[in-house]
Amino acid sequence: MATIQRNMSLTGDASNQLNAFQKIGTAIGLGGIVLLIFSLFKDFQDKVLWLSIALIAITGGILLFAKGLYSNKLEGIKNHGVWFKSISSRGFWGWVAGISLTGFYVILYFYEGLLGANPNGNTGLIGLFDPLSKFLSGNPASQWFVYGTLYTVAILAFGIKFIWKYKHNRYEQLRTVSVMFFQTAFAFIIPELMARLNSDTFSLPYNDLKNMWPLNYYAFDGWRVDQFINAGNIGLAFLIFGILTVFVISPFLTYKYGKRWYCSWVCGCGGLAETAGDSFRQLSDKSVFAWKVERWVIHSVLVFSVVMTTAVISTYLGYDSEKYWLTKDKFLIGVALFLGLLFAIIWYFKKEELKKDARYGAIGYLVIVIALIGIHYFSGTANNKIFIFEAVGLRSFYGFLIGSIFSGVIGTGFYPILGNRVWCRMGCPMAGILGLQQRLFSKFRITTNGGQCISCGNCSTYCEMGIDVRSYAQKGENIVRASCVGCGICSAVCPRGVLKLENGPLEGRIDGNQILLGNDVDLMDLINKS
Amino acid sequence: MEHIVIIGNGISGVTAARHIRKLSDKKITIVSAETDYFFSRTALMYVYMGHMKFEHTQPYENWFWKKNRIELKKGYVQSIENKNKTLHFSDGETLNYDKLIIATGSKPNKFGWPGQDLEGVMGMYHKQDLENLEKYAPNNKFCKRAVIVGGGLIGIELAEMLSSRGIPVTFLVRETSFWNGVLPEGESQMINRHIKNHHIDLRLSTNLKEIKADEAGKVNSIIIQETGEEIACDVVGLTAGVSPNIDFIKDSEIEIGRGVKVNRYLETNIPDVYAIGDCAEQHEAIGQRRPIEAVWYTGRMMGETLAQTICGNRIQYKPGHWFNSAKFFDIEYQTYGWVFSKPRENEAHFHWKHTDDTKCITVCYDTKTNEFLGINTFGIRMRHDVFDKWLTEKRNVDFVMQNLSKANFDPEFYKHYEQDILNTFNKNFIIA
Incomplete structure (x- = not known):
């Protein structure tokens, strides 16, 4: 085994060499990035011109590269040489890319001054983006505006590359057009334009309508809620919409279509993962061990986020008891009742579908949450302390650990090392909630086509969520996994037409076969029934 | 124990x-x-x-x-x-x-060709064959051309493998059309064209005469039986069945x-x-x-x-309805029931092909009873369990054609061809 792998990397192979389009595309695209880096050290005079050149070069470079890669190929799967190229197989360029991205995120989150952020007038990279920001919102740029712009450019340019790659697959194309649209309109342009409405008497918080709690962990922070309430009917509408998405719209769509409606059709994190991160999907860990780690980590983050949000909300409810109709005590009792009821419903209807560790986990976490609420409720009105923690401290600890380090630095910076969905798989509390629902109350499943599976492993290899799809397909079992984001790539890369993403009746959604279709009918009956 | x-x-x-x-x-x-x-x-x-x-x-x-x-x-x-x-x-x-x-x-089969055991001659079956191919055909600088002998499922896969690394491939097929001992004519012809679209030098009705070596005992060229043509190559894949x-x-x-x-x-x-x-x-x-x-x-x-x-429950091997699948470069193939390359006695084929030349189906039925006997499908995925059920229920061909959409297994949002197929089917029947 070792010999053959070594041969492959040493001798190289032709499929992995760049053609003229790809070389020119690389040069132009990297040229655009060099311009951006250059702006860190020397301010350009004509910012509009140089920013335009840089962004067009980056976009154009990516598109030229994609053209070289796909334009003269027949429709079909384009994974030749994925494991030979160092960028997509954790080789040298993979590590270079991973370290560069990680470094960028560390600077972005913690050292924005290095990028030129300055309340008295931006310089450097952020200064370069001032004209664009003023054009959209009327305000000078921030590091988040720079990041948002580059993020959107990445999703658009790599989105087109992805559509090109899957020119035979309409599911992939529509899905990608959808994430490109939601990123550009909802995450980027609309919030900036809305900022124009703000004045001294009227102010809305920066609001990306599709960015739901708990992915948006500050959605119900006091200052935001206050701003919404103070902004009259529009603000109130946004606030109500925010609550409705969490408790009504999202559960309904997830019931009908699975969590994919959000994770691979709408979400910005998912959008970046599916476009810019597509080249790294094969790097996710498929071992059973990784799956165990995943279940504990993601649900711990979810519990953390619920506790943190409850703490934050109850704090400001406690401060201003006259301002809100909801009091802190009512709120806490309400949360406890809601969680208890949710748990009871799951336990009553779906207990059989939970594995042993999931049952322990569910009971354990419920006890912890209720205990925390109980301790607080009975501990009187020592207002600054929430549960046994300081609410503000809890909130900023979450923001630092989950919001910055996990979702940004590790989640995106480590694309070329851990795969493109580490955050979505291990960390995202939103994915945690949607996943629970997808597993227990949803029509979505990936159907296996009878006995046609040849256990080749393409589906598992290219599953960005690290699901061992093959282990289900070769048993003729539907794939109903909490983590599945419904990207559809397993179905696309299957050489035997075995997998199909479907929404269907709840009955028989999860079924395993000991003996697959095609065998003697008596034997199938005998074994599959016993 | x-x-x-x-x-x-x-x-x-x-x-x-x-x-x-x-x-x-x-x-x-x-x-x-x-x-x-x-x-x-x-x-x-x-x-x-x-x-x-x-x-x-x-x-x-x-x-x-x-x-x-x-x-x-x-x-x-x-x-x-x-x-x-x-x-x-x-x-x-x-x-x-x-x-x-x-x-x-x-x-892999070897039919006594001169030179069949030379270095650089290999089948494609065992893991050791893969290691061998990696050694002799790592890229198109080391391997300027490969010749594949035998037009079956492994042959076409080997052609796809080699061409993925940009290695020119000459593909010798004994039959008059690719795999036409198994596939009906229309399908086989479509795959011929698809192979050529992938820039494979497909030689039909062509047999291998001998494999020649250089001084070091490694493959140097092959000679074609029919024409005597010598083709220089560095690798020969023997894929004439197993x-x-x-x-x-x-x-x-x-x-x-x-x-x-x-x-x-x-x-x-x-x-x-x-x-x-x-x-x-x-x-x-x-x-x-x-x-x-x-x-x-x-x-x-x-x-x-x-x-x-x-384990004590002595039972016979009684396989159910025949099924199989393969992939020819970019075209997926599935088959359920029996569709032979030529209709047998009291059998007829209905063939439909899409204009893009990458999708087609062939349905076989009994001309006396109209019973549906089997289907070959190319470029359209279909459901195993549906056809298995229809075969067990001995459905007639009209039922199958009218309900074909129930068997569709293509990903969501894919274009559907069932109506077009049914129209073609009905038209054929009116003429007949």
């Missing part, structure tokens, strides 16, 4: 082992000379193409075997001594068994023909010795099947069946 020894860690042997473990506590040992762990043979091509690493072709993690108490032994069985129930390995070791399952699969891999059995008392002869219970003539998968040969063919079926799915089904017999 009864000791079950299985020679061969392919899909047949491993399926048997897994099911025996599910049903019993017997001691199980799997012997293989090829690899340490079970891998999917059909996926070897994707390793060379860079879609996967070899470890990705292994369906079970390495801890699986110990956890399920399935012992793995690496070694080459040289001979079987039935009297003492002993296996003799090439390194002199021995292993005793109580029950023996022979699941040694196939080996035959049972049973040379080590020849000196034992186990009855063999082309394969190990078995009855419907997969038992050989020697008690407690069984054979399954590619290497097993039925005394009499089952239904319209061939006596030797070198197919992934049948190997798996034989393993499932034999596990029952070994």
Whole structure:
């Protein structure tokens, strides 16, 4: 085994060499990035011109590269040489890319001054983006505006590359057009334009309508809620919409279509993962061990986020008891009742579908949450302390650990090392909630086509969520996994037409076969029934 | 405790082992000379193409075997001594068994071509073939051209493999059209064109005369029988079918023909010795099947069946409706029921092809009863369970054509062709 792998990397192979389009595309695209880096050290005079050149070069470079890669190929799967190229197989360029991205995120989150952020007038990279920001919102740029712009450019340019790659697959194309649209309109342009409405008497918080709690962990922070309430009917509408998405719209769509409606059709994190991160999907860990780690980590983050949000909300409810109709005590009792009821419903209807560790986990976490609420409720009105923690401290600890380090630095910076969905798989509390629902109350499943599976492993290899799809397909079992984001790539890369993403009746959604279709009918009956 | 020894860690042997473990506590040992762990043979091509690493072709993690108490032994069985129930390995070791399952699969056919054992000549079946190909065809600088001999499923996969690394391929096919002993004419012709669209130098009705070597004993060129043309090449792939891999059995008392002869219970003539998968040969063919079926799915089904017999529930191997699938470069192929290359007595074919020349279907039915007999589908995925049901229910062809959309298994938002197919079908029938 070792010999053959070594041969492959040493001798190289032709499929992995760049053609003229790809070389020119690389040069132009990297040229655009060099311009951006250059702006860190020397301010350009004509910012509009140089920013335009840089962004067009980056976009154009990516598109030229994609053209070289796909334009003269027949429709079909384009994974030749994925494991030979160092960028997509954790080789040298993979590590270079991973370290560069990680470094960028560390600077972005913690050292924005290095990028030129300055309340008295931006310089450097952020200064370069001032004209664009003023054009959209009327305000000078921030590091988040720079990041948002580059993020959107990445999703658009790599989105087109992805559509090109899957020119035979309409599911992939529509899905990608959808994430490109939601990123550009909802995450980027609309919030900036809305900022124009703000004045001294009227102010809305920066609001990306599709960015739901708990992915948006500050959605119900006091200052935001206050701003919404103070902004009259529009603000109130946004606030109500925010609550409705969490408790009504999202559960309904997830019931009908699975969590994919959000994770691979709408979400910005998912959008970046599916476009810019597509080249790294094969790097996710498929071992059973990784799956165990995943279940504990993601649900711990979810519990953390619920506790943190409850703490934050109850704090400001406690401060201003006259301002809100909801009091802190009512709120806490309400949360406890809601969680208890949710748990009871799951336990009553779906207990059989939970594995042993999931049952322990569910009971354990419920006890912890209720205990925390109980301790607080009975501990009187020592207002600054929430549960046994300081609410503000809890909130900023979450923001630092989950919001910055996990979702940004590790989640995106480590694309070329851990795969493109580490955050979505291990960390995202939103994915945690949607996943629970997808597993227990949803029509979505990936159907296996009878006995046609040849256990080749393409589906598992290219599953960005690290699901061992093959282990289900070769048993003729539907794939109903909490983590599945419904990207559809397993179905696309299957050489035997075995997998199909479907929404269907709840009955028989999860079924395993000991003996697959095609065998003697008596034997199938005998074994599959016993 | 009864000791079950299985020679061969392919899909047949491993399926048997897994099911025996599910049903019993017997001691199980799997012997293989090829690899340490079970891998999917059909996926070897994707390793060379860079879609996967070899470890990705292994369906079970390495801890699986110990956890399920399935012992793995690496070694080459040289001979079987039935009297003492002993296996003799090439390194002199021995292993005793109580029950023996022979699941040694196939080996590539060689038809006595001059030069067929030269360096750079290889089949594409074992993991060692993959390593060999990696050695002789690492890229298109080292391997300027490859010639493939034999137009079947492995031949076209080898062509796809080599072309994925930009290596020019000449593809010699004995038949007048690709795989037309199995595929009806319209389908076979479509695949011919698809092969050429992938820049493969496809030579139909062409046979290999001999393979020539350079001074070092490595492939240098091949000569074509019909024209005498010499084609310079660095690699020759021999893919003219496979035959049972049973040379080590020849000196034992186990009855063999082309394969190990078995009855419907997969038992050989020697008690407690069984054979399954590619290497097993039925005394009499089952239904319209061939006596030797070198197919992934049948190997798996034989393993499932034999596990029952070994664990005390002696049952016959009774495969259900025939099905199979393959992929020809970018075109997926599935078949359910029987569609032969030419309609047999009282049979007729209905053929539909999309104008883009990558999708088509052929439906076979009985001209007297109108019973639906089978379907070949190219570029459109269809549901196994639906066709299995329709075949069992002996539905007529009109029903199948009218309900074809129920069998569609293409991804969501794909264009549907059922209406177009039905219109064509109805038009044909009115004319006829």
